[in-house]
Amino acid sequence: MTKATKVSIKQLYKIFGSDPQTALEFAKQGVEKNELMEQHNHVMGLKDINVDMKDGDITVIMGLSGSGKSTLIRHFNRLIEPTDGQILIDGVDVMTLSDDELRKMRQTDMSMVFQKFALLPHKTVLENAGTALRVRGISAKEADAEAIKWLARVGLAGFEEHYPSQLSGGMQQRVGIARALTSNATVMLMDEAFSALDPLIRTDMQDLLLELQKELHKTIIFISHDLDEALKLADHLVILKDGEVIQQGEPQEILLNPSDPYIEDFVSDINRARVLRVRSVMQPLSDSSIKTAGQVDHNDTLESVISHSDGDTTKVYQVMEGQQAIGTICMKDLVRALVPRAPSDDGIRTQTDAA
Amino acid sequence: MAFYDSMFSTLGLQDWCGITKQDGPMTMAQLLAKNKTASEADTSLWDMPFPSLDNLHAACNSIPRTRDMTNGVEQFFLSIKSSLQFVLDPLTQPLSWLLDGAIWLFVATPWWLLISLTIFAVYSVTRTKGAPLLVAITWLFLAFIDHYTYAVQTMAIIFICTGLSVIIGVPIGIAMSKYDRLQKSAIPVLDMLQTLPTFVYLIPLIFLFSVTESKLYGIAIILYAIVPVVRLTDLGIRLVDQDIIEAANAFGMTARQKLLNVELPLALPTIMAGVNQTIMMSLAMVVIASLVSAPGLGVLVLRGINNLELGVGLVSGFCIVILAILLDRVSKAALARVDVSHNNH
Ligand SMILES: Nc1ncnc2c1ncn2[C@@H]1O[C@H](COP(=O)(O)OP(=O)(O)OP(=O)(O)O)[C@@H](O)[C@H]1O
Ligand SMILES: [Mg+2]
Numbered sequence: 001m002t003k004a005t006k007v008s009i010k011q012l013y014k015i016f017g018s019d020p021q022t023a024l025e026f027a028k029q030g031v032e033k034n035e036l037m038e039q040h041n042h043v044m045g046l047k048d049i050n051v052d053m054k055d056g057d058i059t060v061i062m063g064l065s066g067s068g069k070s071t072l073i074r075h076f077n078r079l080i081e082p083t084d085g086q087i088l089i090d091g092v093d094v095m096t097l098s099d100d101e102l103r104k105m106r107q108t109d110m111s112m113v114f115q116k117f118a119l120l121p122h123k124t125v126l127e128n129a130g131t132a133l134r135v136r137g138i139s140a141k142e143a144d145a146e147a148i149k150w151l152a153r154v155g156l157a158g159f160e161e162h163y164p165s166q167l168s169g170g171m172q173q174r175v176g177i178a179r180a181l182t183s184n185a186t187v188m189l190m191d192e193a194f195s196a197l198d199p200l201i202r203t204d205m206q207d208l209l210l211e212l213q214k215e216l217h218k219t220i221i222f223i224s225h226d227l228d229e230a231l232k233l234a235d236h237l238v239i240l241k242d243g244e245v246i247q248q249g250e251p252q253e254i255l256l257n258p259s260d261p262y263i264e265d266f267v268s269d270i271n272r273a274r275v276l277r278v279r280s281v282m283q284p285l286s287d288s289s290i291k292t293a294g295q296v297d298h299n300d301t302l303e304s305v306i307s308h309s310d311g312d313t314t315k316v317y318q319v320m321e322g323q324q325a326i327g328t329i330c331m332k333d334l335v336r337a338l339v340p341r342a343p344s345d346d347g348i349r350t351q352t353d354a355a
Numbered sequence: 356m357a358f359y360d361s362m363f364s365t366l367g368l369q370d371w372c373g374i375t376k377q378d379g380p381m382t383m384a385q386l387l388a389k390n391k392t393a394s395e396a397d398t399s400l401w402d403m404p405f406p407s408l409d410n411l412h413a414a415c416n417s418i419p420r421t422r423d424m425t426n427g428v429e430q431f432f433l434s435i436k437s438s439l440q441f442v443l444d445p446l447t448q449p450l451s452w453l454l455d456g457a458i459w460l461f462v463a464t465p466w467w468l469l470i471s472l473t474i475f476a477v478y479s480v481t482r483t484k485g486a487p488l489l490v491a492i493t494w495l496f497l498a499f500i501d502h503y504t505y506a507v508q509t510m511a512i513i514f515i516c517t518g519l520s521v522i523i524g525v526p527i528g529i530a531m532s533k534y535d536r537l538q539k540s541a542i543p544v545l546d547m548l549q550t551l552p553t554f555v556y557l558i559p560l561i562f563l564f565s566v567t568e569s570k571l572y573g574i575a576i577i578l579y580a581i582v583p584v585v586r587l588t589d590l591g592i593r594l595v596d597q598d599i600i601e602a603a604n605a606f607g608m609t610a611r612q613k614l615l616n617v618e619l620p621l622a623l624p625t626i627m628a629g630v631n632q633t634i635m636m637s638l639a640m641v642v643i644a645s646l647v648s649a650p651g652l653g654v655l656v657l658r659g660i661n662n663l664e665l666g667v668g669l670v671s672g673f674c675i676v677i678l679a680i681l682l683d684r685v686s687k688a689a690l691a692r693v694d695v696s697h698n699n700h
Contacts, residue, residue: 106604111606118601120617135608
């Protein structure tokens with residue numbers, strides 16, 4: 001089952017400075033970011049980005065501070081104009097839209113959740129949640145009805161008449177999510193939506209998002225600088241560094257086969273047993289004569305298999321997808337997969353930190 | 356012989372300078388010099404006079420005197436006066452009506468009605484008990500010492516001038532916040548309006564309008580008092596949280612929706628701070644404007660100065676101070692209420 005591509009970015013460049021078009025030529029000829037800065041006094045925001053986002057997927061864009069995540073997500077609804085490249089939404093190039101069409105697109109096809117919530121402080125929670133509908137000119141009554149529904153859905157029933165400043169950060173972000181959902185847009189942009197929240201609330205919000213996603217199937221583009229969060233949410237993971245995509249794909253795949261020392265370093269701190277799934281480590285079914293110690297689901301985490309085995313590394317389990325056996329996993333492979341390919345004290349991050 | 360004679364002759368300009376033919380009024384220096392016997396030309400560097408227009412004129416008649424220059428400015432103003440008047444007179448006539456009408460209305464309203472109305476208005480704006488109480492005490496005190504009518508006239512003028520300043524100033528401020536070019540060119544003008552000595556406002560206005568017309572002082576007050584509300588509207592809108600503006604854009608708001616639903620409400624506390632200053636500045640100017648027939652407490656101050664009636668001057672000055680405190684407190688209380696509704700409802 002392959003999903004349709006909903007949003008597609010092709011050869012996107014963004015250069016900040018007084019004469020981006022000239023700088024673009026240099027960038028296309030392969031001038032590096034710091035060289036562009038030193039010799040031409042332009043900031044390379046994004047360089048040759050190509051990403052396809054599938055309908056109904058959560059695509060997480062991850063990178064350290066300054067890697068261009070915010071710059072990238074603002075291109076989807078053209079809050080930032082690209083220097084070069086295409087942004088296709090359902091096959092339509094956003095760059096060809098007139099001002100009116102662009103506004104329509106922002107009103108109906110895309111919604112956005114912000115790191116600092118960005119709620120209107122002088123409007124009630126209810127009015128805030130209904131923003132998108134009110135902007136479209138829909139009557140206050142209809143907008144309120146829709147907003148009440150979504151506020152209840154994110155767990156804020158009863159807070160309609162409060163003002164944002166009366167709510168905690170977590171609750172304010174729930175309003176932010178309700179505001180995005182009320183617009184009923186198919187694409188949701190979330191710029192570090194949970195970064196300002198403390199860890200427990202953040203986990204709650206991630207669970208809420210996954211739960212909503214299970215029934216709504218939005219196309220979500222989520223920005224994060226937190227790998228745990230990225231791995232938890234992502235169907236498709238894009239890793240940015242200095243404005244360039246250095247690896248993208250299935251999160252498990254990236255975790256097992258990091259293509260770049262930067263990513264190796266990134267993933268080395270992760271609790272792999274909790275993140276990796278059986279399906280990523282198993283061997284396809286070949287020799288049915290192997291004696292297995294039991295059955296595990298293909299989506300189980302390695303951690304649960306370890307607790308199953310009581311730490312016995314000689315065991316082999318049968319991997320099931322529903323009622324069907326699809327492979328085997330032996331504990332030796334499992335343990336091997338727990339060790340990152342490069343040790344974390346390799347010092348890549350220490351170098352970047354010092355720089 | 357004047358000091359600079361030799362300079363003009365070395366430059367070969369005697370012909371251009373021509374033979375002395377004095378006309379126009381004499382300057383004081385010339386009158387004094389007349390009495391002196393023509394002394395020998397002292398060309399020592401020590402005694403060199405500054406090459407000012409008057410000194411150069413002494414050596415060369417073709418160079419105008421300072422007196423001629425000020426005359427020229429005056430002639431220039433007189434020559435454009437009629438055309439300016441033709442445009443400005445009808446344009447500003449409603450201001451006279453407004454001011455005269457407001458003063459008449461405020462004075463004609465029975466004292467008990469006006470006092471209760473202002474107390475009620477202040478309460479509904481500030482929602483505090485202190486401010487209306489202060490208003491009541493001030494009014495009753497002013498009325499008790501028979502300064503009520505003067506104070507009411509002053510208040511009527513402030514009311515109209517502040518109102519017009521806000522109506523004109525807020526849109527200008529909005530435009531300035533939207534167009535950087537406009538802001539760049541408007542700021543020097545605002546600086547000038549704010550730094551010009553208050554009396555200087557009156558000079559060109561007296562030329563243009565007759566001193567008996569109310570719009571004369573109305574314009575002077577508005578020009579002076581409009582500055583803070585313009586500045587702070589511009590500032591307030593520019594200071595609106597960029598994240599919220601971004602959210603407004605992301606939800607596809609039109610420029611108009613953004614202005615009315617986001618920018619103005621969020622800038623309101625700053626704009627109100629500007630209105631507070633505007634009120635205080637109109638009060639300051641309305642006192643000076645009594646020089647050009649603005650009625651009110653300023654008239655009493657002026658009488659105190661002109662006739663050396665010390666008591667009259669001091670008491671009316673004191674009344675102005677009370678009014679200032681009153682206006683400041685009330686507008687600040689209103690501002691505080693706006694602030695509260697934004698931050699911790
Ligand atoms: N308007 C601008 N003018 C010049 N440079 C800019 C501008 N906006 C962003 N940049 C540069 O582009 C780069 C990427 O910025 P961006 O805000 O997208 O990073 P980010 O990944 O979102 O970081 P963070 O995690 O801190 O939010 C930075 O180096 C920044 O300095
Ligand atoms: Mg960012």
